[in-house]
Amino acid sequence: MKEECLPKPNRGQLAWQDMEMGMFLHFGINTFHDQEWGEGTDSPSTFDPTDLDARQWVHMAKAGGFKYVVLTAKHHDGFCLWPTKTTDYSVKYSPWKDGKGDVVRECADACREEGIGFGIYLSPWDRHEPCYDNKDLYDDFYCDQLTELLTGYGPLVEIWFDGAGSEGREYDWARIMNLINKYQPNAMIFNMGAPTIRWVGNEDGLAPYPCWNTAQAARQSIFTDENTKWLQNTPRWVPAECDVPIRRGQWFWHPNAEHNLRSLDELMDIYYRSVGHGAGLLLNVSPDARGLIPDADAKRLIEFGIEIRRRFNDPIASTAGCGYKIDLHLKSSAYMDHAIIMEDIAYGERILKYKLEAKQGDDWILISEGSAIGHKKIDKFKKVETDHIRLIILEADADPIIRELSLYLVDK
Template sequence: MNKMLLYLILLLIHHTALGQEASKVPLPSPAQLAWQDAELVAVFHYDLHVFDGKIYNQSQNRINPIADHNIFKPEALDTDQWIRAVKDMGAKIAILTATHETGFALYQSDVNPYSLKAVNWKGGKGDIVRDFVSSCRKYGIKPGIYIGIRWNAFYGIHDFKVQGEGEFSKNRQEHYNRICEGMVEELCSRYGDLAIVWFDGGAHGPEQGGPDVLSIFEKYQPNGLFYHNLQRADIRWGGSETGTVPYPCWGTYNAPSWFARRGDDIGFKPLKYGFPDGQYYMPAMSDAPLRGYDGGHEWFWEPDDEKHIYPLENLMEMYYKSVGRNSTLILGLTPDPRGLLPEADVKRLQEWGEEIDRRFSQPIARTSGKGKQLILSLEQPQSINHLIIEEDIAQGERVRKFVVEGKDDDKWLTLYEGSSIGHKHIARFATQKVSEVKLSVEEAVMEPVIQNLAVTYIE
C-alpha cells in the first residue's frame, strides 16, 4: 500500500476515535440517522392466510400449517401500487415480511422449499421480495426486509425451538438453524443494500441454540439496521403497538440490546422512555397497524374490515405522539388477496400525507444555532400554537431540560417547558400572539446544537 495513503487512513481513524472520545453522548450511525430522518416507515404484512377468507388468528397460525399453499395466487399483484401509496403518506422506508409465522417465504429460496417455488402462481417463478425492492428503488423509497424465524408452523417451530426431546429434536433444530442462516444469506445478499433487516420477536443466536444470523447480516449488510437479538439492537421497540411513545422518549439506552432484558421484571417503562444518560444510541420505534381503530388490530388483510381503518384525526394524534416525540413511526399495511393495497387504505394514506404537509411544511418562521439560548424573530406579531424543535442528532442528544417563551409586547410569557428534544419534538400550546420566540436550554450535557427551531399556527 502507498505510504501516504496508509498515513491518511491512520490519521482518519485517529481523528474519528478522538471525536468519539470527546463526545459525552453516544452518537448514531449513518443508518440510525437515516432511520430517524425517515420519520414514517411502512411495513407490509403478506402471507398465505390472507387468501383463506378467515379472520387472522395469531395463536392458531403459529401452530397450524396451512392445508393448501396453492391458495396463494395474487393475480393482480402490483408492488408499484403499494409503494406509491406509502410515498403519498410521506414514508421514506418500506419493509416487507419476506417470511412470517407460517414459514412461507415470498421469494425464490434455494434452502427453504416452503416458498414461492412451491406454488402454481406464476409457475413457481414469482419473487415478491424482488418486485418489492424494485418498486422501492423506482420511487425513491429505501427497502427493508422482515424475517420471521421465531415461529414457523410448517416446521413446527415455537419460540425459536423445535418441539420434542432427544436426537430427533436436536437434529431437527440443527436443520432448521441451517435453513434460517441460508434464508438470511439469500435475503441479505441478493437484493442490494437494505435500510433494515427486522427479525420479528428477535433472533436467537448459537449461544441459545439458534442460528448465527448476526454475522451473516454484518457480512452482507454492514450499512443497514439490525433489529434485533441479544447482542445487538440498532433501534428499540417503543413498548406498545399503539403507534405512540410517552414523553420524554430518549434516543439512548443502557444496554446494547433491549431484548436481553425482556424477561426481567422491569415492565416496558425502560423501552418507552429510554435513558437520558444511556451509553448506547438506540432510538425508539412506534408501530401500529393502519387497521387498528375501534377494537381492531389487523396486521394482515381480513374480509369486511374497512371499519377498522384509523380516521385521519387519530393518525395525526399518532404522528404527534411518535414522530413528535423523537420516535420513528412504523405503520402496518395489508395488501389483499388480489395483491393490491385496498383503495380505502390508499385514500387514507394520501389524506394523511397531505394533512402532515399542510400542518408542517410551511412554518411561520424558523432558525437554527448553537448554545444555550436561541431567539427566533417573526416579521410581525403573529398567533402561534405549535413549536417544532430538532437537535442535530449527528452530534448526539445533548439537551436535558429547556423552556420556550414568547414575547408579547415587552413581556416574555412561558409557552412550553420540556426535557427531551432529540431528532424532533413537536409541542402544542394555547394560541399566543408573539413577535419573538426564545428557546433557553437550562440543562445540557454538551453545547446544544439546534438544527431547527420553528413555529406555526394550525387551525
Template structure:
C-alpha cells in the same frame, strides 16, 4: 470536575453509528404484512397451509409503494416470511414458498416485485424475516435450524439490492415438532453486518429499539442513550405478543416510562449504548388484512397525531398497511394515507419565516433547516448559563407548535427545554420538555405571538442545536 459533571459527560459521549444516523433521518416508513395469512384471514397461521391457496391475482406492488409514498414515507419493510413459514420468494432452503403456488405460474417473487417498486418510487427497502417458523421441521433442533434461518437470511440480503432494515420479531413459539428454538442472535447479526453493513437491525437487534407497544403510543420523553441491557433480545421476546388475538395491538403498558433520564441511568454510566426507538402500529386493528376490518381503518387525522408524537418524539414511525387477498390495498387505506401525506405537507408548509438571534455563539442555519438538518448547527458558548434561540416574526402569528432538534452526531445532550411566546411585550410559557434528541415537536393551544424563545435550562454538555422552527396554526 465534580462527580455529577463527569457522569453527565459520560452520557453525552455516547454517539450513534452512521447506519443509525441514516435510519433516524428517514423518520417515517411503511410495513407491509402480506402472505398466506392474508389468504386464510389469519394473524398467525399455523403452517402447512396448502400453497395452492396463495394466488393474489391482482397483486400490484407499485400500488402499495405509491400509496406509502403519498403519505410521506421514505421506505418499506416487507414480511418476507411470517411465523407460518411461507416464503414470499422462491427460497432454495424450503419448498414452502411462492414457487409452490399457482401465482405467476409458480415463477413469482413478491420480494423482488416490492424491492423493484420501492426503487422505482424512490423508497428504501427493508425485510422482515420471522425467526419463528411453524412449518420448518428443524425448528427447535438448535444449530440445524440456525443454519436454515441463516440460509434464508442470506438469500434475502444478497438477491434484492440494498436493505435499510432487517426487522427481527420477538415471537418465539412452538414449531411443528412441539419444540422451541433458542435463536442464535449473534450469528444472525453477524450475517447482516457482513452482507448489508448499512442496514439497521431492528427490535430484536442492537440498532433500533421497540418502543414497547404496538398501539402507536410514545413515552413522554424518549431517550436514545439507555442501558445496554435493553438490547437483550430474549428480554424483548418475553414482552412481545404471545397469542394470536387483537388485544396486543392496542395494549399500552404503564411501566418503563423513563428509560434514559440522568436519574434512570445512575449507576449505568459504564455500560450505555445508543439505542433509539421505533414506534410501530397498524392502520387497522390487525397486522394482516381482514375483510371484517374494512370499516376500521384509522383516519388521516388519527394517524397524523401518532406521527406528531412519534416523529416528533425522538422516534421513527413504522406504519403497517396490509394489502387484501387480491393483492391490492383497499380504497379506504389508500385514502387515509393520501390524507395523512397532505396533513404532513400542510404542517411543514406552515413554518413561519423568522429573524433568529441567539444568546451566544452564531446561529448557523438552524432557523431555516427544517424539514431537514442544519449544515451549520448552533452551539452556544460553554459558559452560557441559559442558552436560548429567539425567532422574531415580521408580524404576530397564531402558533400551534415548535419543532426542535439536536445535532445527534454530538450525542443527546439537552435534558430540559422551555418554549415561550411573546405577545404585547410579555413572555409566557407555551411548552416544555425534557428529552429532545433528533427531533421534538411540541404542540400547544393556539397562541398569538410575534416571537418565540427556546431556552435550554438543563443539559448534559453544551447543547448542539440542529433545527428550530415555529409552526403557524392550521385552518
C-alpha cells in the same frame, strides 16, 4: 457528563432517524385465510393473488410521505414470499405466476424505482419447518434463508426480527449478525441480535415521553430481564421504532373489516406521539387477496400525507444555533400554535429540560416545556401572537446544538 462520553448515533442511524416514517407490509399466506397467525399448515396452493402490484404499494407509501418499506418476507407460518432454495413452502410452489413469481423481488424493484428504502421482515420463529426443534439444523436453515435475502435484493435499509414465539429460544445471533455485517453492513437491525433500532414496547404506534435514544434508558424504560442478555450487545445509541397497523388490531388483511380503519385524526395523534416524540413510525398497511392495498386504506394514506404536509411543510419562521438560549425574531407579529425543535443528534442527545417562551409586550409567557428533544419534538400549544420566540435550555449534559427551531400555525 463530558461531551466526549455522550452516546452518539452512527451514520446509518442518523440516516434512518431522518427518514422518520416507514410502511410495514404484512402480506402472505395468512392473507388468503382470514387469519393473523397461521400454523404453517395452509397449502401453498392457496396463495394466489389475482392482481398483485407492488408498484401500487410503494406508490401509496410515497404518497403518504413514507421513506422506506418493510415487507414480511416470511411470517411465523414459515411461508416464503421469494422462491427460496431452503423449503418447498414458498411462492415457487403456488399457482401465482405458475410458481415463477417473487414478491420480494417485485417489492424491492418498486422501491428502487420510487426512490424508497427497502427492508425485510424474516421471522425467526417458523411453525412450518420440521427442523425448527433442532437448534443446530434450524440455525443453518435460517441463516441460509437470511443469506438469500441479504444477497439477492439490493441494498436493505432495515432487517426486522420479530421476537414473537421465540420466548426461551436461543438463536445463533453472533452468526446472524456476522452475515448482516458481511452483506448489508448499512442496514438497521430491529429488536433482536445486536439491534441498532429498538422496539418501543407497544403495538399502538406510541412512544412514551420522554423517549431517550440511549440503550441504558431503553433498559430502564421498557425491557425486561429476559431481554437484557441480547441488549448487552447493543450500541449505546439505539432509537425507538413505533409499529402500528392502520386497521385496529389487524396486521394482515381481513375481508369486510374496513370499520377497523383508523381515522385521519387517529393517525395524526399517532404521528405526534411517535415522530413528534423523536421516534420512528412504522405504519402497517396490508395488501388484500388481490395483492393490492384496498381503496379505503389507500385513500387514508394519501389523506395522511397531505395533512402532514399541510401542517408542517411551510413554517412561519425557522432558525438554528448553539447555546442555552435561542432567539427567533419574526419580521412581523404572527399567530402560531406549533413548534418543531430538533437537536443535532450527530453530537449526541444533550438537552434534558427546556422551555419555549413568547414575548408579549415587555413580558415573556411560557407556551410549552419539556425534557427530551432528541431527533425531533413537536410541541402543540394554545394559539399565541408574537414577533419573538425564545428557546431556553434549562438543563443539558453538554452545550446544546439546535439543528432546527421552526414555528407553525396549524389551526388557521
